[in-house]
Amino acid sequence: MSAKDRRLAELKQLVPEVTPEEAEARRRAGAVLIDVREPDEVAQGSPVGAARIVRGFLELRVEDAAPDFDAEVLVICAGGVRSLFAAEGLQRMGYTNAHSVVGGFNRWKSDGLPVEVPATLDGAERERYGRHLLMPEIGEAGQLRLLAAKVLLVGAGGLGCPIAQYLAAAGVGTLTLVDDDVVDRSNLQRQVLHTDAGVGRPKVESAREALLRLNPTTNVTVHRERLTSTNVERLFAGQDVIVDGSDNFPTRYLVNDACVKLGIPNVHGSVFRFEGQVTVFWPGRSPDPGPCYRCLYPEPPPPELAPSCAEAGVLGVLPGVIGLLEAIETVKLLLDLGEPLVGRLIHYEALTQRFTDLRLARDPSCTYCGDGASFPGYVDYEQFCSSTGS
Amino acid sequence: MVLSRTVLVLPPKLRAELEEIVRGGYPLETCGVLVGEQREGGAVVTGVVSARNIDTEHPADRYEVDPGDFMAADLAARAVGRELVAIWHSHPDHPARPSETDRAAAWSGWSYVIASVGAAGIGTLRSWRLTDEAHFVEEPLLDQDAALPAVRGDPR
Numbered sequence: 159m160s161a162k163d164r165r166l167a168e169l170k171q172l173v174p175e176v177t178p179e180e181a182e183a184r185r186r187a188g189a190v191l192i193d194v195r196e197p198d199e200v201a202q203g204s205p206v207g208a209a210r211i212v213r214g215f216l217e218l219r220v221e222d223a224a225p226d227f228d229a230e231v232l233v234i235c236a237g238g239v240r241s242l243f244a245a246e247g248l249q250r251m252g253y254t255n256a257h258s259v260v261g262g263f264n265r266w267k268s269d270g271l272p273v274e275v276p277a278t279l280d281g282a283e284r285e286r287y288g289r290h291l292l293m294p295e296i297g298e299a300g301q302l303r304l305l306a307a308k309v310l311l312v313g314a315g316g317l318g319c320p321i322a323q324y325l326a327a328a329g330v331g332t333l334t335l336v337d338d339d340v341v342d343r344s345n346l347q348r349q350v351l352h353t354d355a356g357v358g359r360p361k362v363e364s365a366r367e368a369l370l371r372l373n374p375t376t377n378v379t380v381h382r383e384r385l386t387s388t389n390v391e392r393l394f395a396g397q398d399v400i401v402d403g404s405d406n407f408p409t410r411y412l413v414n415d416a417c418v419k420l421g422i423p424n425v426h427g428s429v430f431r432f433e434g435q436v437t438v439f440w441p442g443r444s445p446d447p448g449p450c451y452r453c454l455y456p457e458p459p460p461p462e463l464a465p466s467c468a469e470a471g472v473l474g475v476l477p478g479v480i481g482l483l484e485a486i487e488t489v490k491l492l493l494d495l496g497e498p499l500v501g502r503l504i505h506y507e508a509l510t511q512r513f514t515d516l517r518l519a520r521d522p523s524c525t526y527c528g529d530g531a532s533f534p535g536y537v538d539y540e541q542f543c544s545s546t547g548s
Numbered sequence: 549m550v551l552s553r554t555v556l557v558l559p560p561k562l563r564a565e566l567e568e569i570v571r572g573g574y575p576l577e578t579c580g581v582l583v584g585e586q587r588e589g590g591a592v593v594t595g596v597v598s599a600r601n602i603d604t605e606h607p608a609d610r611y612e613v614d615p616g617d618f619m620a621a622d623l624a625a626r627a628v629g630r631e632l633v634a635i636w637h638s639h640p641d642h643p644a645r646p647s648e649t650d651r652a653a654a655w656s657g658w659s660y661v662i663a664s665v666g667a668a669g670i671g672t673l674r675s676w677r678l679t680d681e682a683h684f685v686e687e688p689l690l691d692q693d694a695a696l697p698a699v700r701g702d703p704r
Contacts, residue, residue, distance in 0.1 A: 430551050454688040457672065460645045463684050505553040505589075516555055516589045519692045 169242040172249065173258050178266040181205075181232045181259045189230035190223055192216070194244045195263065197278060197298070199236060205263070206272040208234065210298075216244050217251055219294050227252045234259040234266065277302050283375070287329050300493050305331040307492045310397045312385055312413055313337050314361040316477035317403030317427050317484065319351040324485040326369040330492065332377040333369065335362045336393060338384040347474040385409055387536035390416040399488050401425045403481065407458040408539035414439060414451035418526045419533045423491050423498075426451065427484040429472050434480035437503040438487055441520060441527035448500035453521035453528075458543040476508055552687040554590035556634065556659045556675040558582075560691050565596045567670045570638040570663045577601055579611040581618060582634035582661065583625040590687065591633035591659060597621040601637075610649065611637045634659035634675070641666050644674040646684045654678045659687065 159167075176184065185191040185207055193200060193208040200210050209223035213235070224231050231253055235241040241258040248256040259266070267273060279287065279298055283305075290296040290304075307330050311318045314337040322333055339361050341352045351368040352361065362380035369378050381393060385404075394400060394416050402413045402424055410426075417424035421442035428435055441450045483504065490496050505514040522529045558566075562582075570578050583595035599617035603610040613635060622632050635658060639645075644664040646654070654660055656678045664671030676684045 428551060433551050433553065435551050435553075455686065457674070459686050460643075463645070463686075505551065507553065514553055514589050516553075516688075518555070518688060519690050521691075 169246050173242050173245045175260040176257050178269050178271050182271050189232050191232045193234050195235055201278045203273045203275050206274045213244055228254050230255045232257050236262045238262040304329045308332040308397050309399045310334040311401045313403035314365040316348045317481040319349045320478045320481035321401055321485045326373045326376045334379040336381045336385055337361045348477050399423050399491050407543040412539050418450050425484045425487045427480045429476050429480050432473050432508040434476055435505045436483040438499045440500045449518050449520040450527040452526045453524045552685050555688045555690050557592040557690050562596050569598050570665045574665050575640045576607045577611045577638050579613050579637035581621045581632045583630045584633040634661050636661040638663045638665050644672045646676050
């Protein structure tokens with residue numbers, strides 16, 4: 159008897175086996191079924207409802223699928239051999255009720271048990287996003303979520319460029335850019351998707367080409383138009399996250415109001431000279447809703463107190479820092495990872511390299527997102543931000 | 549645009565107290581100071597103090613806090629381990645935004661709370677701070693003191 163056969167005989171003594179039919183019945187009753195085959199095998203089909211953890215990472219990732227060490231865990235491979243090794247590995251980890259499915263997926267299929275073809279990454283995607291796949295917090299499931307995600311960026315300028323660049327690189331599947339401006343040479347000090355040769359071209363076109371050069375699989379939709387009360391809901395509908403990289407108050411209030419109405423998280427950033435800030439406005443979050451922009455600033459500042467970057471300048475690198483903080487928040491929201499900046503604002507001061515973390519409360523009497531508030535409608539934002547206020 | 553790196557926390561009870569003084573003084577401009585505690589990221593108000601407006605030539609649209617009232621409030625605050633964190637004044641029949649006169653008279657490191665008030669009552673309260681470049685920037689006016697981490701223990 160070969161060493162392999164001796165080892166298999168030992169494993170059969172150690173690991174209880176169940177038939178595919180029995181495994182399916184137990185899965186329906188609450189047992190955890192884990193398909194440990196390789197991605198190219200799983201891509202051809204896998205038991206419905208199975209967790210898919212490749213054998214090489216089983217011990218590292220199994221606790222996400224089966225946090226209870228006394229839970230019934232059923233391991234399946236192609237023919238019932240690798241699953242014996244895998245189930246024994248789980249026993250060593252402390253799983254008290256680990257089984258192997260005899261005959262594996264081949265018998266599962268021939269017995270007519272339910273099979274699905276899971277969404278999977280192809281070889282090129284697996285290579286491109288390999289560093290994400292190594293992280294259990296993202297993995298294949300997370301990468302597939304990113305690829306299915308839709309993010310709209312308001313502005314393809316100082317903030318929009320680095321945000322779009324990194325979101326495209328990270329594999330966010332659909333990016334929509336809204337900007338009516340054209341590339342000016344003075345933009346190139348910070349708007350890193352545009353080039354000298356692109357001066358005079360629409361920013362959204364310039365950005366789209368750069369993004370597709372970086373990641374040709376990204377679906378980049380562009381709208382060379384200014385965001386208005388008339389088009390905002392058409393453009394925002396169906397988006398998972400809105401990223402506000404706008405540079406003016408009318409757009410900022412409009413983005414806020416539309417996001418409040420549609421319940422979409424609004425990743426917000428702004429820069430000025432040597433400082434910047436980032437937060438997530440999301441009063442529609444459940445649980446733990448946060449404030450909207452109007453909770454903090456019910457009225458815009460007087461125009462004479464609000465010089466823009468065009469008037470006061472901005473350090474060219476700064477939008478990169480703030481934009482990437484926005485990009486990180488976006489990815490966290492899409493993957494439901496960590497603690498989003500909802501109800502928190504990070505203020506960054508470049509000259510002292512200081513980050514200040516402010517906690518922001520929702521205003522229950524906010525006219526747009528307060529308790530019991532019904533959406534009061536869009537306003538004339540240009541007029542709203544140029545008037546004297548009250 | 550200029551960004552706020554601070555917030556001012558004004559609990560609802562103190563806000564109501566301030567608004568009552570402002571309403572009572574209308575149509576004249578009222579003023580005073582706010583006592584509290586400076587923390588990382590802003591200030592928390594723990595008391596409202598009314599002061600006399602010594603600009604008797606323009607009492608409806610100018611203010612100058614009586615220095616005696618200011619000193620008394622400062623001493624009283626220090627006696628209980630607090631400090632003055634803001635100057636407040638009202639804008640009768642005028643928006644709650646700082647005028648050029650307000651800007652010229654302002655010091656950095658303080659909050660300037662302005663309450664608009666009219667015959668119908670209080671309009672809005674807004675808080676402003678002077679930047680290093682002598683611009684006014686609006687800071688969020690919040691009602692919860694959980695907004696800022698305590699640096700010298702809980703003021704309550």
